Amino acid sequence: MGKLFLVATPIGNLNDMSPRAVEILKTADLIAAEDTRNTIKLLNHFDIRVPMTSYHEYNRIEKAEELIGKMQSGMNVALVTDAGMPAISDPGEDLVRMSMESGIEVTVVPGPCAAVSALAISGLPTGRFVFEGFLPNDKNKKEREARLEALKNETRTIIFYEAPHRLVRTLEILVKTFGETRRASAVRELTKVHEEVNRSTLGELLEKYSLSEPRGEFVIVVEGEDPLKILEQKRSEWSDISIREHVERYVNEGMDKKDAMKKVAAERGIGKREVYRECTD
Numbered sequence: 020m021g022k023l024f025l026v027a028t029p030i031g032n033l034n035d036m037s038p039r040a041v042e043i044l045k046t047a048d049l050i051a052a053e054d055t056r057n058t059i060k061l062l063n064h065f066d067i068r069v070p071m072t073s074y075h076e077y078n079r080i081e082k083a084e085e086l087i088g089k090m091q092s093g094m095n096v097a098l099v100t101d102a103g104m105p106a107i108s109d110p111g112e113d114l115v116r117m118s119m120e121s122g123i124e125v126t127v128v129p130g131p132c133a134a135v136s137a138l139a140i141s142g143l144p145t146g147r148f149v150f151e152g153f154l155p156n157d158k159n160k161k162e163r164e165a166r167l168e169a170l171k172n173e174t175r176t177i178i179f180y181e182a183p184h185r186l187v188r189t190l191e192i193l194v195k196t197f198g199e200t201r202r203a204s205a206v207r208e209l210t211k212v213h214e215e216v217n218r219s220t221l222g223e224l225l226e227k228y229s230l231s232e233p234r235g236e237f238v239i240v241v242e243g244e245d246p247l248k249i250l251e252q253k254r255s256e257w258s259d260i261s262i263r264e265h266v267e268r269y270v271n272e273g274m275d276k277k278d279a280m281k282k283v284a285a286e287r288g289i290g291k292r293e294v295y296r297e298c299t300d
């Protein structure tokens with residue numbers, strides 16, 4: 020039985036290709052590439068002479084079945100994309116899942132990834148983060164709204180990918196969702212000559228890129244909401260009803276009284292005893 024190797028490739032600077040990545044590609048029986056015309060340049064540069072086949076968004080299921088057949092017959096397959104880590108906003112997820120379901124060993128050759136690199140260089144908190152990839156476009160407005168609604172109270176740093184021609188539109192949407200003053204970094208052209216980090220606010224980034232046409236590849240990193248602010252907001256939401264009414268609201272929704280009292284204590288930031296006292300008088 021052959022193996023599947025997920026091989027990360029440079030996101031701009033060819034020197035970021037790891038020696039292990041070169042070795043695995045050289046010794047693979049077949050390289051599955053997102054765009055063979057793009058990957059051939061990489062293979063030529065590193066003198067890698069291995070047959071290629073295309074594995075992209077539009078053939079990802081049928082082609083996965085074909086590749087699994089080849090691995091089951093003993094071939095080692097290496098998957099690469101145009102840049103960065105396969106399966107991260109790039110084809111790969113289905114092939115990994117289907118290979119695992121077929122009992123094929125899947126292994127990774129780690130390397131460049133724009134999301135993690137942009138986060139690290141953004142100057143924003145890195146301890147907790149979420150990756151959102153590309154936001155749905157105008158044709159999928161409902162899905163986009165739902166995703167943004169779910170992010171409104173996100174307290175972790177949020178990472179978005181975006182194409183230059185959609186950057187301004189996306190910044191407009193992010194300003195609407197998170198407000199003009201939310202801190203954010205536009206990280207551009209990582210590892211390339213014009214690499215740059217614009218650490219600012221969403222409002223200022225929108226102004227900057229509306230004035231001059233954005234060029235190159237971008238990652239937008241947005242600071243999460245302050246958890247204390249969310250807590251304060253929640254507490255003030257409850258300030259116009261009594262503790263007893265607050266508990267009754269959850270009980271009327273079907274919650275057990277004890278659980279409702281616990282929840283109310285947590286939401287109001289008060290002790291359970293106080294809630295109990297108010298409800299048993």
Ligand code: SAM
Nearest residue numbers: 030103104107109132133180181208209236237
């Ligand atoms: N799989 C890739 C990875 O691991 O980063 C991501 C592929 S996704 C189709 C392409 C997006 O990644 C671009 O639109 C951009 O948002 C981001 N990206 C890729 N290379 C970049 C670079 N050199 N600088 C900034 N962003 C980059």
